[in-house]
Amino acid sequence: MKIENSSAALETVKFDDWIARAFLWATMIWGLVGMLVGLLIATQLIDWRLNFDLPWLTFGRLRPLHTNAVIFAFAANSFFAACYYSTQRLLKTRMYSDLMSRIHFWGWQLIIVAAAISFPIGWTQGREYAELIWPIDMAVTIIWVIFTVNFLLTLWIRREKHIYVAIWFYIASILAIAMLHVVNNIQLPVSWTLSYSVYAGAQDALVQWWYGHNAVGFLLTTPFLGMMYYFLPKAADRPIFSYRLSIIHFWALVFIYIWAGPHHLYYSALPEWLQSLGMVFSIMLWAPSWGGMLNGLYTLRGAWHKVREEPILKFFVAAVTAYGMSTFEGPLLSIKAVNKISHFTDWTIAHVHVGALGWVGFMTFGMIYYLIPKLWKRPIYSRSLANAHFWIGLIGILLYAVPLWIAGVTQALMWLAMDDQGALVYPDFMETVKSIMPMYYLRAIGGSLFIIGVLIMLYNFLRSIAGVKCSELVDTEIKAAHFSTVKPEDQISELFDKEGKPKASFWKQVHRLIEGWPLVFSAIALMALMVGGLVQIVPMILVQASAPKDIIVRPYTGLELLGRDIYIREGCYNCHSQQVRPILEEAKRYGPASKAYEYMYDHPFQWGSKRTGPDLHRVGGKYPDLWHYRHLEDPRSVSANSLMPPYPWLLTANLDISNLETRLKVLKKLGVPYRDQDIEFAKEDLEKQALEFSGRLNKDGGVKNSEKKEIVALIVYLQRLGKDAQSDSVLKLGESQ
Amino acid sequence: MNESDDDKLMRDHEYDGIQEYDNNLPRWWVYKFLITIAFAVVYMYWMQFSGSGKNIWDEYMTDRTAYERDEMLRAAKNMRPSEEEFLALAADPLVLSSGELVFKERCASCHGLKGEGIVGPNLTDHYWIHGGSLMEIANVVEKGVPEKGMVPWKGILKPDEIYAVIAYVHELNKKGEVEGKAAEGEFVSGGK
Structure with a gap:
């Protein structure tokens, strides 16, 4: 050639x-x-x-x-x-x-x-x-x-x-x-x-x-x-x-x-x-x-x-x-x-x-x-x-x-x-x-x-x-000539001997040929790249996660959702996972292993990849609200030697509820089953839940006027994590105790 | 394979001065690759199609069943002491000092170092939310009050530690009230 x-x-x-x-x-x-x-x-x-x-x-x-x-x-x-x-x-x-x-x-x-x-x-x-x-x-x-x-x-x-x-x-x-x-x-x-x-x-x-x-x-x-x-x-x-x-x-x-x-x-x-x-x-x-x-x-x-x-x-x-x-x-x-x-x-x-x-x-x-x-x-x-x-x-x-x-x-x-x-x-x-x-x-x-x-x-x-x-700093110069172009069919015929049989070095020559056709090369590379993704992702998109019959996975309330978005904003996932693995010792530490249906409304998922702190998927209800309040204000007040940074601004910043309805509407479009009234009365529902919660916080620990603060949303979200599966009989660990 | 004689430069392979040999693939590398491919095929068949591959969730359930059976055996062996046995424990300074250790390590973050109460209630007054008798206290320590944040310590602490800390809390309460969190729950005379 x-x-x-x-x-x-x-x-x-x-x-x-x-x-x-x-x-x-x-x-x-x-x-x-x-x-x-x-x-x-x-x-x-x-x-x-x-x-x-x-x-x-x-x-x-x-x-x-x-x-x-x-x-x-x-x-x-x-x-x-x-x-x-x-x-x-x-x-x-x-x-x-x-x-x-x-x-x-x-x-x-x-x-x-x-x-x-x-x-x-x-x-x-x-x-x-x-x-x-x-x-x-x-x-x-x-x-x-x-x-x-x-x-x-x-x-x-x-x-x-x-x-x-x-x-x-x-x-x-x-x-x-x-x-x-x-x-x-x-x-x-x-x-x-x-x-x-x-x-x-x-x-x-x-x-x-x-x-x-x-x-x-x-x-x-x-x-x-x-x-x-x-x-x-x-x-x-x-x-x-x-x-x-x-x-x-x-x-x-x-x-x-x-x-x-x-x-x-x-x-x-x-x-x-x-x-x-x-x-x-x-x-x-x-x-x-x-x-x-x-x-x-x-x-x-x-x-x-x-x-x-x-x-x-x-x-x-x-x-x-x-x-x-x-x-x-x-x-x-x-x-x-x-x-x-x-x-x-x-x-x-x-x-x-x-x-x-x-x-x-x-x-x-x-x-x-x-x-x-x-x-x-x-x-x-x-x-x-x-x-x-x-x-x-x-x-x-x-x-x-x-x-x-x-x-x-x-x-x-x-x-x-x-x-x-x-x-x-x-x-x-x-x-x-x-x-x-x-x-x-x-x-x-x-x-x-x-x-x-x-x-x-x-x-x-x-x-x-x-x-x-x-x-x-002048540009480097070289002298070079264009290569002559050979018709593709002539290049292909080079692969075969006179009797039309592939030559001994057929495959290597094929590769050499494609090296001369960079766009063809790119197309083949792209196809090779796509196979794995197609085989793995397409089935996952076609088969949606579904909960067992007797279990209702409740979409996040407006307040919980805003709390979740604060969780994401603060990057909590960088240190905390939300995924209890089906390993006995782990379930013993954190609670029952997590199941796929529990995450079906999580856009995006927050499983994390590193546990600088403990897993949080079963943290809901594990500690009192007041514990979370103190912990976020100053982690070392309730957990000696903690590495966690304090989040004092959550106690003072007002929760931004201006685009709450939009958030719910977008999620509804993505398949989260919010009803029309959930969206229509989103703000009223949120205020009600926040008021109820901050009332409890006041009663238990004398925390006043917290109902409009970001921390309320975050705690409400944390307290709700992993709760949908409570009635899942398969998940119970240590019930015999 | 004559064309692949060691270190023979490839004709017309020259890019900005870089040339190429076409040496044979290192044998061990080829074998390694083939072995990993064979492993992949066998493993996928074993896990997905042979019916013998045990998946992660099945293994977990097996482990758990075994664990729960052991727990039942242990529970039968480690029966909670009776009230009299507890009182005997509470009289033993060695038990009390190990109970104090557990208390400071585990309980003090919510109940305070002296039991004066922080997030959790004051343990030194005569008011009890879930009952103040020795056996009622034991119940709360073992099973917890998860909805209020009290951890069920059974399973986390060893039986000895739990019984020691119950005895310690009982003694702590007898020592008299420490100024701390306001009283919650109902008055129980004698603090028992």
């Missing part, structure tokens, strides 16, 4: 280097911000006073800011920098449209600013890593479409016939994120800042974790594999180890990844077949993930002496190793029996940070050091500072992850410990928290070291580029 055409005229191609520089700046700045917020919330777990009694500085609002910042600001900007830099070079063309590139850059930074403002205010969807409110979601969609179109059109005008494996990974990432973002964020707005997910309960959980798991996959894994395939061989000056390994692990990864979402929902009210499917696909993901690691590490064969000398390669090797570790740990954590221990604990936090700090962080740092001389035309100011950054960062990662592994396992074993008398050994949740506090200190030290490394890099970067004049 002859594709080079030497007779084609050489043209001068100028790459858009500005866009790569811009995204690198953004990566560094937002990366530092996201990590500093991470450090702040890590220290909040050590000392609650660091919440400063200010609504916009509490853990529940800042944790989404941290996760979104490092995912969508640090990692995504890093991906964009790599993508714009390497795509142009791999395709021998400038991006199709500078304007679209600029809109992408500035639009994305505006989105980040909007996120950084809206989360502290408390504007959130309350769904992990999809917390952005709907107008920002719309902006993300528009910007992503512009990026996609620009990228696809660049493929169209390329001067390199075949697309390299890095581009395959970029294509998969771009398409997957578009699909995940759109499907997961279908929601009905109530106001500019509030909306309800169209999915409810277990269904919402499934869609959300299909998204959540794959946002990790297609923003933190595949873009960085693409980055590795470009920057690692460039920095090492070695050929890629195996083309066929690239093919197999790429397609396996793209197809299998999507199915693994339910491993976030083991022992939950999600149907068991989905949990099992999530588990087997997570285990099958091990080899395809390691395919990338192997291709990276084996590429360095014969170049290990360079690793000793070159900080860039050190970063890449450590990153690929961290990738290998976390993609081994991932399938391990996806075994149901292991997950029973690890779920809701700091083990998960350790796991994601090996990936985020080690893989994403170190790949990015290696890339930055590689690109400084290329994009700013200056050598790195100090190689020894870069080496120092590497070692401090590496120690930081270890000091981050190891303590949290210990903390996770320790706490889980304490939660599940039962003595021979059938009693919990540590019935007091606080005991289990106290036992892991030293680990939280160590983690904060590890995180600080990592940030110190980043500061060293920033200093090194600024010293390197000091004195560079704008006029020096």
Whole structure:
């Protein structure tokens, strides 16, 4: 198959280097911000006073800011920098449209600013890593479409016939994120800042974790594999180890990844077949993930002496190793029996940070050091500072992850410990928290070291580029020719011998052929990406959860609903789950295991993924109203050693009931069976319930005039949690007592 | 497979200076992949179609049935002491000091360190909401008053601890009233 055409005229191609520089700046700045917020919330777990009694500085609002910042600001900007830099070079063309590139850059930074403002205010969807409110979601969609179109059109005008494996990974990432973002964020707005997910309960959980798991996959894994395939061989000056390994692990990864979402929902009210499917696909993901690691590490064969000398390669090797570790740990954590221990604990936090700090962080740092001389035309100011950054960062990662592994396992074993008398050994949740506090200190030290490394890099970067004049920053130029086009039918006939039989290397040639048809390649990738989601989500949407005959699940009253929306606003789900797993010891601690029908009117679901505090699904009626009142005002007045921030503003802020009817109407549209009179008399009903409640509060504890306060709504919601199932005979635990 | 001789560069694979070998897939990697696929097929068949796979909810119910059977056996063995036996416990300083320990750890957050009452009622006066006799107090401690926030301690605390804390509360009440939360419930003479 002859594709080079030497007779084609050489043209001068100028790459858009500005866009790569811009995204690198953004990566560094937002990366530092996201990590500093991470450090702040890590220290909040050590000392609650660091919440400063200010609504916009509490853990529940800042944790989404941290996760979104490092995912969508640090990692995504890093991906964009790599993508714009390497795509142009791999395709021998400038991006199709500078304007679209600029809109992408500035639009994305505006989105980040909007996120950084809206989360502290408390504007959130309350769904992990999809917390952005709907107008920002719309902006993300528009910007992503512009990026996609620009990228696809660049493929169209390329001067390199075949697309390299890095581009395959970029294509998969771009398409997957578009699909995940759109499907997961279908929601009905109530106001500019509030909306309800169209999915409810277990269904919402499934869609959300299909998204959540794959946002990790297609923003933190595949873009960085693409980055590795470009920057690692460039920095090492070695050929890629195996083309066929690239093919197999790429397609396996793209197809299998999507199915693994339910491993976030083991022992939950999600149907068991989905949990099992999530588990087997997570285990099958091990080899395809390691395919990338192997291709990276084996590429360095014969170049290990360079690793000793070159900080860039050190970063890449450590990153690929961290990738290998976390993609081994991932399938391990996806075994149901292991997950029973690890779920809701700091083990998960350790796991994601090996990936985020080690893989994403170190790949990015290696890339930055590689690109400084290329994009700013200056050598790195100090190689020894870069080496120092590497070692401090590496120690930081270890000091981050190891303590949290210990903390996770320790706490889980304490939660599940039962003595021979059938009693919990540590019935007091606080005991289990106290036992892991030293680990939280160590983690904060590890995180600080990592940030110190980043500061060293920033200093090194600024010293390197000091004195560079704008006029020096000219776009890189190359000479390249267009490839000659061969008719598709001629290309296909190349696959067969003269007798019309497929040639021996048929499949490999087919793949090579598709590498020359990027749009076909994209279409096939998109189909591979869609299968898993279709098989898992469609049945869940068709089969609605239904309660057993003798049980009535009561929709939230207006007051309860507003309380729930405050629960979401304050980000309670960041520390509290609402999902008692069907595990004897857990039911003993929290109450009967949760069932799917109990959540059927929950838009969105609030199962949570981490228990920094105890589960709340059966908290309804467990404590007196006054207990909750005091607890929210000052958690330590009723629960010594609690880590929880105080919420004094809930006692003074008036409940906003202005759009109550709209909220109910929107939920009714989504299938919550509110009657017309529920909506018509919503405000009267709410005031009645609030007055009744605050009267009790006054009688029991002398709390006066609380009926209009936000705290009333929140307590009423908490006191109602998990109550619908009271008459479910299957659920009773310990009735024989 | 001659074409895949180790470290032979692929013809016409050159992207911005990056070249590619086409080495064979590492054997162990292929086997690992195949084993995980085989596991997936067998596991899904076992769990979903063979009828032998035990799902999470079934296992939970099995555990619970066993637990409840054990609880019944334990309940028969750990019969609550009679009033006389309780009074004997209340006379034992060792029991009382362990009861005090449990009280400070578990009860004080609602009833106060001296039993003066915070969210929960004052335990040192002679007014009782759910009855002031020793056996009535024992009942409330064991079964709780969930609707008012009193935790059913049976099952959370060990039997010894529960009996000790009941004895302690009984003694606490005899020691005389501490200034605290206003009296609630009905007057019971002698505090019994």
